Amino acid sequence: MSEQTKQWTANLIPSQSGRRVVITGANSGIGFETALELARKGAEIILPARSLAKANDAINRIRKEIPSASLVPAVLDLASQASVREFASWFSAQYPGPSIDLLINNAGVMAIPKRELTVDGFERQFATNFLGPFALTALLYPHMRQQQGNRIVIVSSSITKFAKIDFANLQSEHRYSPMAQAYAQSKLADSLFALELHRRMAKAGSPVIVTSAHPGYAITNLQTSGPGTGLSPFQIVAAILKPFASQDAAHGALPTLFAAVAPQAASGDYYGPDGFSELKGYPKLVPIPSAAQDPKDAERLWREAETLTGITFRP
Template identity: 45%
Template sequence: MTGWNASDIPDQSGRTAVVTGANSGIGYVTARELARHGARVVLACRSEERGARALERIRAEVPSAVAGFRCLDLADLGSVRAFAESYARDEGAGDGLDLLINNAGLMALPHRQTADGFETQFGVNHLGHFALTGLLLPRLLRTPGARIVTVSSAFHALANIDIGDLNSERDYRRWIAYGRSKTANLLFTHELARRLAATGSGVVAAAAHPGYAQTNLQAAGPKMEGRKVAERVMWLGNRALAQPATKGALPSLYAATAPDVRPDSFTGPRVLGWQGAPGRSWRAKWTLNDTASERLWEASESLTGVRYAALKG
């Protein structure tokens, strides 16, 4: 199948990108391809060991890569703040940030809580990235052509958010909780794009999803619980049906670099939202609801303590 691919990425020389969850899967491919096209890339990963290994791989595969690693645990708001503070200290007060790729995520895990007491999927997939984006926003706002790409999922269609039960305290069902967290990603992008436009900012907030891609994401839940059969089924499904991570990363790369990307757009694989070259993706109508996006935004500010002062209104 023909269509946009990694060779179509425009020159990224002089640009800086932060990619969360860049130690494996589509996050790793996203970071590697941005580096291949000239961007200076920061791999923001929870595990120092895995992050260091990913950095070595990128440098081996792309000898010209300018890349670094910084520890970031999205399940701990203290770690998110520490990441933003160290980035500000080491990068210099006046330096901007061109690309923030909110890629890291968890899928269909047994019930767990983050360090701050949030349901883990909502806490990591949405709240961690909400806080990170808010803390890095001043750098993005002063960078011409900056973009914020948040990775959602076609599985957002499983469930709308429940604004009265964001942490699934009344009834935890792992796939519903996952769907809600991915809906939250799209509502966040929707509201962020609206607020950026209201302030006259040229920063583009967009969303993407990988379709069905071969990553460690699918087997993480069964592996955590020791369900060997389910883990094996997920692995076999990946082998038989999923596209490689190199293809799954294309929607994120397109949203981050293609010249025609619009604010609040949602990019995914063209073939049934499953695989193929990136293009405009279907999204549930509830992810475009202004009232819901504003209420989620206000709740997220309250829960994380991160206020987007530059985007009030």
């Protein structure tokens, strides 16, 4: 990474004028800040949220700062394969052909206290954080404009350092622990997916690159939307770290923004904050945990995802 990127901020985002971006989870937290900064630089943003009301609320908040922003609301529930397909069909009808410059898979949910199943019968974190984004990426991939500078970004988590993928327990059907196992496994799946997508697209000769990022510890709705306001061991640790090792959502969005637009970012790269234990700070290239680098696990996970979603993805 060049000297120039040492204290990279959103001010350094190049013009996004003429670029169309799809960001999931942009009505809240890191996704909202990502959308705000890309809109500020002139991108047209498709902003699918779980309801039209949530998407429009985010659009109104962005327009308060950037009245001329080009923002399109849509509905997408990543925990429902039917909803992912519906959104993709809507998108294809609205924007046929190669029409996306940047796809940011940001939406996620964390540490749901008790194992929950989605309408499709999948464990909710695995479904929302991985299977939904896998299906969405597969269905939108034909719309990626195959040109240099265009990207797919996958938002992972630093918890992947401690995560394991257990193919006998992908849906946490045999053992469920909200954070250390189910959430961690779903985010490791994201990292495995990012690298496998990078390898497959590079092999196919695509000029589109794949990057991933994690925000460190950013104060957003994530800490309460899944786990609620109770006091689990994870919530106690989070409360202890909060005063000195956390950052706001705007700073948490910087690694994602860097991964999405910085000219220095290369396919397969992973970005996170540069501070203590990658919890806060400016974006920097960070090591990819070894569990995410296993190509055999990545291929196997890809096949599992194709089987579970019923979508064949051949970039």
